[in-house]
Amino acid sequence: MVPLAKTGGLGDVCGSLPPALESLGCRCNAFLPAYRSALQCGLPIENTNLTFTVPIGHRNVACRILKTQLPNSCVDVYLIDQPQYFDRSGLYADSYGEYADNCERFSFFCRAACEAIDRLELWPHIVHCHDWQSGLVPAYMSARLGNYAWMEKAASVMTIHNLAYQGRFWHLDMPLTGLDWKYFNWEQMEYHGDLNLMKSGLVFADSLTTVSPTYAQEITQPEHGCGLDDLLTKRRTDLVGIVNGVDYSHWNPESDPHLVRTYGVDNWQEGKRAAKVGLQQELGLTQDPEVPLIGIVSRLAGQKGWDLIIPLLRDWIGSRPVQWAILGTGERRFEEELRAISQNNPQQLAVRLEFSEGLAHRIEAACDIFLMPSRYEPCGLNQLYSLRYGSVPVVHATGGLADTVVHTSEETLQAGTATGFQFHEYSLPALTGALSEALDFFQNYRPQWTQIVQTGMRNDWSWQTSAQRYKDVYLKTICNHKPLVET
Numbered sequence: 398m399v400p401l402a403k404t405g406g407l408g409d410v411c412g413s414l415p416p417a418l419e420s421l422g423c424r425c426n427a428f429l430p431a432y433r434s435a436l437q438c439g440l441p442i443e444n445t446n447l448t449f450t451v452p453i454g455h456r457n458v459a460c461r462i463l464k465t466q467l468p469n470s471c472v473d474v475y476l477i478d479q480p481q482y483f484d485r486s487g488l489y490a491d492s493y494g495e496y497a498d499n500c501e502r503f504s505f506f507c508r509a510a511c512e513a514i515d516r517l518e519l520w521p522h523i524v525h526c527h528d529w530q531s532g533l534v535p536a537y538m539s540a541r542l543g544n545y546a547w548m549e550k551a552a553s554v555m556t557i558h559n560l561a562y563q564g565r566f567w568h569l570d571m572p573l574t575g576l577d578w579k580y581f582n583w584e585q586m587e588y589h590g591d592l593n594l595m596k597s598g599l600v601f602a603d604s605l606t607t608v609s610p611t612y613a614q615e616i617t618q619p620e621h622g623c624g625l626d627d628l629l630t631k632r633r634t635d636l637v638g639i640v641n642g643v644d645y646s647h648w649n650p651e652s653d654p655h656l657v658r659t660y661g662v663d664n665w666q667e668g669k670r671a672a673k674v675g676l677q678q679e680l681g682l683t684q685d686p687e688v689p690l691i692g693i694v695s696r697l698a699g700q701k702g703w704d705l706i707i708p709l710l711r712d713w714i715g716s717r718p719v720q721w722a723i724l725g726t727g728e729r730r731f732e733e734e735l736r737a738i739s740q741n742n743p744q745q746l747a748v749r750l751e752f753s754e755g756l757a758h759r760i761e762a763a764c765d766i767f768l769m770p771s772r773y774e775p776c777g778l779n780q781l782y783s784l785r786y787g788s789v790p791v792v793h794a795t796g797g798l799a800d801t802v803v804h805t806s807e808e809t810l811q812a813g814t815a816t817g818f819q820f821h822e823y824s825l826p827a828l829t830g831a832l833s834e835a836l837d838f839f840q841n842y843r844p845q846w847t848q849i850v851q852t853g854m855r856n857d858w859s860w861q862t863s864a865q866r867y868k869d870v871y872l873k874t875i876c877n878h879k880p881l882v883e884t
Contacts, residue, residue: 398427401435401465401474404488405696406641406778407527407558410608413644416470417864423871426519428510430502431463431478432488440465442476447516451508453501454573460509462517475517477509489530500566500592504573507533508543515545523871525554529564532598533574536586539601542575552878554870555602557595559775560616560623561700564594588624599628604874605636606867608776609797613638621773637870640797641776642860648758648782655758662854665787669762676763679756680747682720689839690720691832692764692788694757694779697727697735697750702770702793705828707734712829714742719836721746722760724753761786766835770820770828774798780817784853789846790817791835793828801858805838810845816853 399412415425429435436442442465450457463476477483482502490496511534514521526534535553537543570592571581581587586597599605607613615621617630629636646652650668651661657675660668670686677684695701713719723735723746732750739748749756761767767783769792776797780790784801792798802817809815820831838846 398429398435398467398474400468401429401438401440401476402432402488403434405559406608406776409644409778410558410641411527412467413642413860414864414867415472416467417642417860418868419470419472420861421864421868423868425472426521427467427472427474428506428513429474429476430483430488430506431476431480433484433486434488435476436463436484440468445475445517447513449509449512449516451505451512452575453505453508458505460505460512462513475510475513477506477513479505479509482506499564500570500594501573503530503564503594504533504570504575507531507537508575510534511537511543511545511548515543515547520547521551522875523554524551525556525867525871526598526602527556528558529562529593529595529598532564532594532596533576534598535601535603536574536576536580536597540576540580550878552603552874553601554604554606554874555598557599557605557607557616557775560595560607560621560625561773563588563596563623563625565591566594568592596625596628599625599632603635603878604870605629605632606870607636607638609640609800610638611799612773612775612796615773615796637866638800639863639866639870640800640858641778641781642863643778643781643785643858645785645859648761648785650762650786653758653762655755656762660762660787662787662851665850665854669765669787672759672762673764676722676759677720679759680722680749681743682722682747683744685720688718688720689766689836690722690764691766691768692760692783693721693723693725693768694760695723695725695769697725697731699728700772700774701727702772702823702828703728703731705770705823705825706768707731707738708825709828709832710735710738710746714738714745719745722764723748724751724756724760726750726752761788764788765839766791766832768832769793769798770823771795771798772823777801781858784816784856784858787850787854789835789839789849789853791832792817792819793823794819794821795823803852805834805845805849810848813848813852815849816856817849 399408445462447462461478658671735748739746767788774796804819805815818831818835820827
């Protein structure tokens with residue numbers, strides 16, 4: 398939850414959705430582990446003086462509840478404080494890999510959150526859970542674990558941000574959850590002999606959402622269902638795809654403090670020209686405002702299409718008059734490949750293997766084309782940032798990328814809806830074709846390029862529309878909710 402903790406788009410969603418819901422008349426409270434980053438984020442944190450113990454396996458673990466608020470809102474954020482579990486350098490992993498006790502850590506978090514809801518007398522209508530880390534909460538609500546009165550009327554919503562991450566643990570971790578072994582079966586919490594926390598949430602939640610309409614369809618198919626496609630097909634009528642919104646107070650070229658010159662849809666040429674020259678100077682690229690600049694801000698993982706990008710770079714560097722600006726960290730093999738290519742071509746390819754919020758904004762503003770060839774992409778946010786910053790996205794037509802980028806064709810140009818370029822087959826030739834087409838428009842069809850840029854900049858992907866859709870899901874879930882009677 399930005400600004401308390403962040404890895405990927407989930408942090409942006411959880412930091413932006415509650416205030417947007419608040420503006421629609423919802424009263425929102427949030428629960429988050431008291432991660433080290435949350436305690437050090439700079440927000441004022443108070444001690445609620447609420448302490449209790451949570452049964453984990455055969456022992457009781459102490460917990461205290463801290464409280465803060467999301468900036469510029471009335472959204473209270475309760476932090477589940479247990480330093481043994483959460484005072485660590487990473488949220489789920491460190492440089493050595495995933496934490497071995499993640500099942501124990503998030504079983505504790507889910508049980509503590511349920512206890513805190515009761516003791517704080519919050520009486521929710523809806524408990525909205527995000528990804529596997531909170532997947533046990535719908536199970537607890539269904540099983541009435543703890544016999545809390547608030548569970549009698551509360552309904553649950555489970556959101557899938559990325560189905561590939563499921564929270565799978567060996568079966569002997571089941572006692573850590575506090576749930577009876579009878580739930581460890583193939584229809585509920587068991588998955589190929591393992592305990593699966595994502596599956597648990599998807600089985601027991603009253604309603605399911607994911608982060609784009611196309612991804613909602615894709616995850617009911619074997620290719621993208623990650624083994625849970627049969628379950629999601631059975632629950633298709635309960636599954637809704639809602640595209641993530643953008644916080645335009647943070648991602649807006651008209652007010653972005655990270656830019657050398659702000660700009661809008663009426664003066665984007667001057668603004669992007671200044672941004673490009675500034676970035677070329679910052680990154681050591683040849684300073685030329687006319688050369689096409691392709692930007693990538695991405696985690697270096699197979700999902701993000703690096704198995705296509707790396708050979709494309711090797712083929713294009715030195716043979717095409719195009720510059721590249723790449724920012725991200727991730728798998729060592731991709732980092733090493735990028736480092737080797739850039740060392741031989743520093744004036745054409747700039748690679749920064751780091752996290753830099755400011756540089757991410759400057760790349761979005763400076764590049765002419767923003768590349769996102771993800772193998773799959775539940776929603777994606779950078780293509781939405783790119784649209785607002787006048788950087789034309791070239792994307793693989795999957796998930797949220799397919800839903801938010803309108804491919805340029807004669808028909809979409811005439812209709813005034815074209816905002817970028819898509820390719821459908823996940824292959825190097827298809828990527829090369831789409832990127833070449835975008836460069837052809839940039840270099841040879843400037844009036845049409847201007848139209849594409851301005852159409853994208855005028856798109857509204859703010860949180861208000863997405864938050865209203867979530868509110869609709871909440872209201873429908875409340876109307877349909879019938880307290881479950883355990884059999």
